[in-house]
Structures are given as C-alpha cells and as structure tokens.
Amino acid sequence: MDIEELLPQQPEGDKKNKKKESPLVSLEKxxxxxxxxxxxxxIDIIMEGISTHPIxxxxxxxxxxxxxxxxxxxxxxxWTIQASTLEEFVExxxxxxxxxxxxxxxxxxxEDFMCVFVIVPEGANFIYYPYKNKRA
Structure with a gap:
C-alpha cells in the first residue's frame, strides 16, 4: 500500500476544500x-535479534x-514515530x-522500505514507505 492510498479522496464537486492539505502530506515530509x-x-531491531519484522x-x-x-x-x-515489532502487533x-x-x-x-502503521482520527493502516534520498 502506498501513502497516496491513505490520503482522503476529495469529492469531484468539492473544489472549495481542495486547498486543505491532508495531514498525511506532512507525514511524507x-x-x-x-x-x-x-x-x-x-537494523538494530534485526541485528539484536529482537525481530526480523520491525514496524x-x-x-x-x-x-x-x-x-x-x-x-x-x-x-x-x-508526527511521532514509535518502534515496534510484528510480534508485539500479534500479541x-x-x-x-x-x-x-x-x-x-x-x-x-x-532494507528498502519502512513498514509504518499510520494512525489518524479516521482509522489506521499499514503503508510501506521507501527509503530514499530527497537531495535532487
């Protein structure tokens, strides 16, 4: 799932609210x-043997x-970020x-993606966000 899938969809006739930025835009930043x-x-979570699936x-x-x-x-x-594991999510x-x-x-x-459980007032969902350098 990509971050865009969590962004609220604007109704087609709702041009007035288009300027209102989703909080998920700030999450991407x-x-x-x-x-x-x-x-x-x-890497620390994996190397220390805590879990092979950090969240x-x-x-x-x-x-x-x-x-x-x-x-x-x-x-x-x-946004505040907390570290957890698959095992804690199951527990x-x-x-x-x-x-x-x-x-x-x-x-x-x-190595390529962070698994992020995003919590917003409307609910929560998992996204996989790529590690990348934004120095273009």
Missing amino acids: DLDLYADSIREVA FIAHQHSVSIGEVILNREELNTN KGIINPEKKVLFLKSYKKT
Whole structure:
C-alpha cells in the first residue's frame, strides 16, 4: 500500500476544500526527514535479534504500543514515530494471529522500505514507505 492510498479522496464537486492539505502530506515530509534514523532502528531491531519484522507507528497523539524513537514535540515536526515489532502487533491483537502469514507475504524488504502503521482520527493502516534520498 502506498501513502497516496491513505490520503482522503476529495469529492469531484468539492473544489472549495481542495486547498486543505491532508495531514498525511506532512507525514511524507516527516518520513523523509526521519528515514535515516528509522532505518538505523530497524537494523538494530534485526541485528539484536529482537525481530526480523520491525514496524513503526506514526501518530499525532499517544498510543500504547512500541517505544517512542522520534518525538514530534522534541523535534518540532508533525508526527511521532514509535518502534515496534510484528510480534508485539500479534500479541496486542492488532494483527490477528490467523492473518500473520498473510501479513508476512505482503511485508516488504526491510532494507528498502519502512513498514509504518499510520494512525489518524479516521482509522489506521499499514503503508510501506521507501527509503530514499530527497537531495535532487
């Protein structure tokens, strides 16, 4: 799933609200800024044998899963990022144990993508965001 799939769709006749930017646009900016730190934490999680499937939680409020690694208030950004694992998501019931195999089939290479569980007021969903250098 790409980040665009989480962006709210504007009704075709709704030209007035088109200027209102989705909070997920700011998420993309923050993920680009955070990418090196997130990649480093993902490698640490794998190398320390904690999990082979790190998951990062992006939110703008507080959540009770994972550990805060990038605090939006401290960094003056829009999104806080917490680090977690597939195992914690299964343990907390966010990923149904029966769906774990299906989730693993869609899980992308940790070297190339960060797995992000994005929480917004309308709900939550997984995205795979590529690590990239935006220095063009």
